[in-house]
Amino acid sequence: xAGVTQTPKFQVLKTGQSMTLQCAQDMNxxxxxxxxxxxxxxxxxxxxxVGAGITDQGEVPNxxxxxxxxxxxxxxxxxxxxxxxxxxxxxxxxxVPGESYGYTFGSGTRxxxx
Amino acid sequence: AQSVAQPxxxxxxxxxxxxxxxxxxxxxxxxxxxxxxxxxxxGLQFLLxxxxxxxxxxxxxxxxxxxxKSQTSFHLKKPSALVSDSALxxxxxxxxxxxxxxxxxxxxxxxxx
Numbered sequence: 001x002a003g004v005t006q007t008p009k010f011q012v013l014k015t016g017q018s019m020t021l022q023c024a025q026d027m028n029x030x031x032x033x034x035x036x037x038x039x040x041x042x043x044x045x046x047x048x049x050v051g052a053g054i055t056d057q058g059e060v061p062n063x064x065x066x067x068x069x070x071x072x073x074x075x076x077x078x079x080x081x082x083x084x085x086x087x088x089x090x091x092x093x094x095x096v097p098g099e100s101y102g103y104t105f106g107s108g109t110r111x112x113x114x
Numbered sequence: 115a116q117s118v119a120q121p122x123x124x125x126x127x128x129x130x131x132x133x134x135x136x137x138x139x140x141x142x143x144x145x146x147x148x149x150x151x152x153x154x155x156x157g158l159q160f161l162l163x164x165x166x167x168x169x170x171x172x173x174x175x176x177x178x179x180x181x182x183k184s185q186t187s188f189h190l191k192k193p194s195a196l197v198s199d200s201a202l203x204x205x206x207x208x209x210x211x212x213x214x215x216x217x218x219x220x221x222x223x224x225x226x227x
Binding site for chain 2: 048058059102
């Protein structure tokens with residue numbers, strides 16, 4: 001099925017561990033982004049990419065790294081997990097910037113850092 | 115900096131009554147405006163968007179939104195609420211020429227049977 005696929009759906013990490021959240025889309029979307037969703041905070045933009053090889057920071061980038069080696073994949077790396085990174089993470093994609101389309105969202109990854 | 119405000123954390127409406135979920139925005143240029151809905155344990159789903167032209171935009175599931183440039187608002191509306199409309203609703207803004215979409219904090223809509 002066409003869309004945005006996120007893995008894993010659930011993850012528990014210990015403080016200090018590292019991990020990568022995976023995001024893949026098969027719609028040939030150039031634009032991809034990562035958000036975190038926290039109660040009372042809405043969705044906050046972590047990082048985004050306008051195409052392969054190009055990434056930029058959003059509102060809350062600290063503690064996260066991204067890379068975009070292909071159009072399809074946009075992994076999010078937690079370098080040293082902290083309890084403050086407990087959240088639900090959403091990946092989203094759309095057509096090239098400047099287009100008037102909204103996003104297609106993945107189903108999310110629920111991360112708990114203990 | 116661009117921002118989006120949803121002034122109500124929660125809105126309660128009786129089934130069959132009209133509903134309004136409020137959104138105001140602050141941007142330095144011309145915006146694209148969006149509404150998304152999130153059902154429990156799901157990702158966000160696109161409802162509707164304003165690009166240009168007619169200030170009243172119609173979207174999925176009978177929802178519509180009215181763009182008001184002078185009041186910098188983009189309120190979501192539906193003439194007759196259904197219990198199945200109960201969900202979390204997000205307003206979002208994207209500046210033309212910018213690459214980021216910024217979301218509001220969300221409004222939880224409860225439709226009472």
